Amino acid sequence: MDNNIEILYIDDEYNNLVGFKAALRMQYNIHIASNTTDAENILMTNPNIRIIFCDQKMPGENGIDFFSRIKKEYPRPIRILITAYADMDTVIDSINRGHIFRFIRKPWEEAEVISCIEEANKFFVTNSLLETRNMELQKAYEELDKFAYSVSHDLRDPLSGVLGAIRIALDFKSVEQVHEILFLMKASIVKLEDYINSLRDYYLLRRGELNLSKIDFNLLFEDILDFYKVYTQNSGIDFNIKVDQSKTFINDKSILELILHNLVSNAIKYQKIDSHDKRINLSVETHNGDARILVSDNGIGIPKEAIQDIFRLFFRASDQAEGMGFGLYNVKTAIQKLKGKIEVESEIDNGSTFIVTIPSK
Secondary structure: OOOOOEEEEEOOOHHHHHHHHHHHOOOOEEEEEOOHHHHHHHHHHOOOEEEEEEEOOOOOOOHHHHHHHHOOOOOOOEEEEEEOOOOHHHHHHHHHHHOOOEEEEOOOOHHHHHHHHHHHHHHHHHHHHHHHHHHHHHHHHHHHHHHHHHHHHHHHHHHHHHHHHHHHHOOOOOHHHHHHHHHHHHHHHHHHHHHHHHHHHHHHOOOOOOOEEEOOHHHHHHHHHHHOHHHHHHOOEEEEEEEEOOOOOEEEHHHHHHHHHHHHHHHHHOOOOOOOOEEEEEEEEEEOOEEEEEEEEOOOOOOHHHOOOOOOOOOOOOOOOOOOOOHHHHHHHHHHHOOOEEEEEEEOOOEEEEEEEEEOO
């Protein structure tokens, strides 16, 4: 039996209240009330109540009326009606208006009450799981709608650009003119490649099990540094890495790389264009089984009002660099997959810091 199950028992007979709590207090967390007003106050202050027992014959408001009145505001608790005698009209009324799970006759027996609680709790758990799945399904449908629109829009644009350039190039006679068109085509192809890479990351995060291995952050950060070396040097960006790792860290390397590439790429994209002091710092410290990764820059920063939205699918806080709004959404999804967390500190014109904490597996 689970003493974490919270139960509310409502009865205007004091002896019934005392007897119910005395009989079941060791197995369950019992709340009692002698009227429906007190019962509603208990429901307001105890949102984890799973099961409500209520006597039908109550002064002021009977059990069916009470259940009918609260079912909209408190739909989750399972409702059980206690009655000394229930005719067919009462049964039909309670089902239609109060959504009663079960009836218990007075005087109740402890064994019957326990059996009723166990059945009601299973029903509550099943409904809760179903509610969670429905919410996840609704979220998935919303993302699918956005995704379908994004694919049709963001794939069509670069392809249209390439096709348009080809049509124009077919009428050109000089090599110089063709070269100009090829540069335009290249820009469209690069945009298309970025989008396809984002889609790859999107689906990588939806695979099943993690592919765990030992992570050497020194090697991982050196690979990141080498990957962006040409770009950072040509753009005058001072890119620094720092690793403090004394113990073995185990996780999914591909997903860690996805997180780092997206954060570092953003730090590069959103530097101040005319600044002569461009900096990116990438550091990690492993401690007590966690890796705390910091990616900071002194770029354009993020507006305060946009920080809560930057992890939403297709959201973009700035038009300084082209993007599809996948990057930070994929970062957040990846961190959730690894059971980690992410924090953001940012100020306009003073840069941003992303703090990622991920546990070792």
